[in-house]
Amino acid sequence: MKYIIHDQVILSREPEGPLAAHLLSFANAISAQGYNIWSLKRKVLIAACFSRWLKQRGVGVRDICFDHATRYLRYRAQHFRPRNDARAALRQLIDFLRGEGVIPPQQMATIRISAVERRVQEYEEYLRDIQALARATIIHYVPFVREFLKHRFGDGKVTLSKLSAADVVRFVQAQAPRLHLKQAKLMTTALRSFLRYVRYRGDITLDLAAAVPVVANWSRPSIPRGISADQTRKLLASIDRRTAIGRRDYAILLMLARLGLRSSEVVFLELDDIDWNAGQLSVSLDGHLDESADGKDLQHHPGIKLLCR
Incomplete structure (x- = not known):
């Protein structure tokens, strides 16, 4: 069954919690501010979800404060895909409730944190x-x-x-x-x-x-950090550079051996990352690729330009 909150907002379930009776007036206030239909629906939906969460925790309308909004956002981040609009919607909701006198002014003092x-x-x-x-x-x-x-x-x-x-x-x-x-x-x-x-x-x-220092892996001291220079030369010499695949492999090994790049950094290189005139590579540092890396100080290498994207 669908529940009409506003002429442009329809919820898939009946509103619950201490804010259920205020969703229509909140929707009217948001609509009057000129928000588009999509934004209006999102803000009312977030308000309805917040109200249901308050009910589950036994919070009455007169007891609502900013701390509840903060705790709800943490809860939401664990159960829904993170979006930037949830925090703004809750801030608007609480400001609206304060303006309407639903929440006592003394409840609205921002909680002091260090x-x-x-x-x-x-x-x-x-x-x-x-x-x-x-x-x-x-x-x-x-x-x-x-x-x-x-x-x-x-x-x-x-x-x-x-x-x-x-x-x-x-x-x-x-x-x-x-x-x-x-x-x-x-x-x-x-x-x-x-x-x-x-x-x-x-x-x-x-x-x-x-x-940030690299933490030494003392539990496996016998495993070498890399191959010797002579072994590197032999490996490079073994590649057949008369073929396209051979030339590609040779270039990859050169970057690994001489520039100290990691395999993930080489994989994501594109032609546009190469400045042929300056003889320089632009290496992207992506937070997802870098989560488990020990890290290297590449910034002083003359052939590498670091980009944080």
Whole structure:
């Protein structure tokens, strides 16, 4: 059975919860602001879902505050594909309820959170809404970033522009001995992700992600890091460059051996990434491809230009 909320909004199920009686007036208010039909439907649907969630947790209309909206967004991120419009829709809904006197003004005071936690929440939103990373990945990354910021700034103001390579190295040196190998590597991956994020935001100008130390794999010391120079020369000499496939393989091996690129970086190279005049390659650093990488300091190589896309 379908339930008509507004002449342009039809829900597939009956509205429930403390906000059910206010959905029509909310829809009218949104419509009067000139939003298109699609936006109107999305905002009302999110409001209806929020109301149902409040009912399940026994929250009355007079008890609703911003904290409930924040908790609902976290719940929604675990059960639905992340979208950027949910947070804005809830903000509009709560502002509307406040304006209508449905929610007492004293309930609307923004909950104070620490400067570190505010930065962590912003980073978490970036991973979810912009990077669209899996929830499990976000859950693994966030605690390490929180500890890093607490280690550097404590309970005081968080000024990301003051971060330095020494801060990064000191944190890894302090934490790595306490962690298992896989956790230590996950920590360094999370740090690189966060430091690329703050550089993307413009909070820092240096590529501090390159300063994150590589965690040595002491459990397998007998496995070599690479083949010798003589073995590399023999491998290259064995390729038949008279064929197109041979020339392709030769070029791939040269990039792996002489530029130190990873296989994932070579795979995603395109012809447009090659600047023939400058003798330079543009290598894309993608958060999804980089999640499990140990990382390399490529920025100083004369033949490589790093791009964060």
